[in-house]
Amino acid sequence: MDSFFTVSKVFWFLVAPSNALVLVAVIGLLAALAGLRRTGLGLLTVSVAGFMIVGFSPLANYLMSPLEERFPIYRGQEPITGVILLGGAEVPEVGLARGIPAFANAGERAIAFGALARQYPNARLAFVGGSGRLFSDGVGIEARMMQMTMPDLGIAPERVEYEEKSRNTAENAAFAKEVLKPKPGERWLLVTSAFHMPRAVGCFRKAGFDVIPYPVDFRTVGPDALNDPFSRAASGLDMADIAVKEWIGLVAYYYSGQTSALFPAP
Numbered sequence: 129m130d131s132f133f134t135v136s137k138v139f140w141f142l143v144a145p146s147n148a149l150v151l152v153a154v155i156g157l158l159a160a161l162a163g164l165r166r167t168g169l170g171l172l173t174v175s176v177a178g179f180m181i182v183g184f185s186p187l188a189n190y191l192m193s194p195l196e197e198r199f200p201i202y203r204g205q206e207p208i209t210g211v212i213l214l215g216g217a218e219v220p221e222v223g224l225a226r227g228i229p230a231f232a233n234a235g236e237r238a239i240a241f242g243a244l245a246r247q248y249p250n251a252r253l254a255f256v257g258g259s260g261r262l263f264s265d266g267v268g269i270e271a272r273m274m275q276m277t278m279p280d281l282g283i284a285p286e287r288v289e290y291e292e293k294s295r296n297t298a299e300n301a302a303f304a305k306e307v308l309k310p311k312p313g314e315r316w317l318l319v320t321s322a323f324h325m326p327r328a329v330g331c332f333r334k335a336g337f338d339v340i341p342y343p344v345d346f347r348t349v350g351p352d353a354l355n356d357p358f359s360r361a362a363s364g365l366d367m368a369d370i371a372v373k374e375w376i377g378l379v380a381y382y383y384s385g386q387t388s389a390l391f392p393a394p
Contacts, residue, residue, distance in 0.1 A: 215257015
């Protein structure tokens with residue numbers, strides 16, 4: 129698992145669309161400076177064209193949409209055993225340094241967790257996530273920040289169980305099962321971003337932990353409204369980065385035996 133974690137972090141740094149296009153530009157510039165003018169200009173052209181296409185076109189919407197539509201929004205009314213919130217939405221370095229909660233674009237995960245805690249006052253609550261940093265000191269900083277955040281969500285801190293060792297989605301599932309010890313017939317809601325839900329469900333199924341998907345943090349309007357371009361290249365690149373990471377993650381996790389299917393379905 130350690131080697132997989134390290135390789136995945138390094139590989140993703142290199143192939144993330146925004147990073148890859150920068151690397152192509154750097155290689156092109158170096159080639160031009162080394163006298164390979166045609167090669168250098170060609171690579172620079174590819175980089176600029178890539179930034180324009182990925183950044184402004186609707187391409188990222190089409191990459192994201194199948195991931196988000198894989199599992200429907202949860203509408204059930206049945207009794208729930210517990211609610212699991214996956215880490216990843218937090219910006220723990222900022223939150224812990226300043227003493228206030230700090231979240232990135234996926235803050236809807238925490239909002240949903242608070243709402244579900246009130247909707248199911250007798251359900252068990254769990255936060256699962258330590259640190260996804262490549263060079264970590266072993267401290268579960270995501271869990272530490274969420275402990276600080278729970279009162280702001282209207283949740284008594286002592287009501288929540290924490291798993292703070294996991295570094296990626298496969299470990300989320302395996303360690304959550306160790307901590308929560310689910311029993312047959314129990315109903316556990318899994319809260320994470322819609323685009324991340326296929327990989328998360330695949331990992332939990334592989335770990336033998338049956339969960340009910342509760343997708344939040346949608347980035348697209350819907351499958352019938354994907355053609356709008358982005359007004360900022362950074363927005364398109366960011367969404368493309370997220371979507372490509374998930375598609376690569378699905379393939380890598382499946383062929384390394386960490387998910388139950390290539391593209392898990394309901």
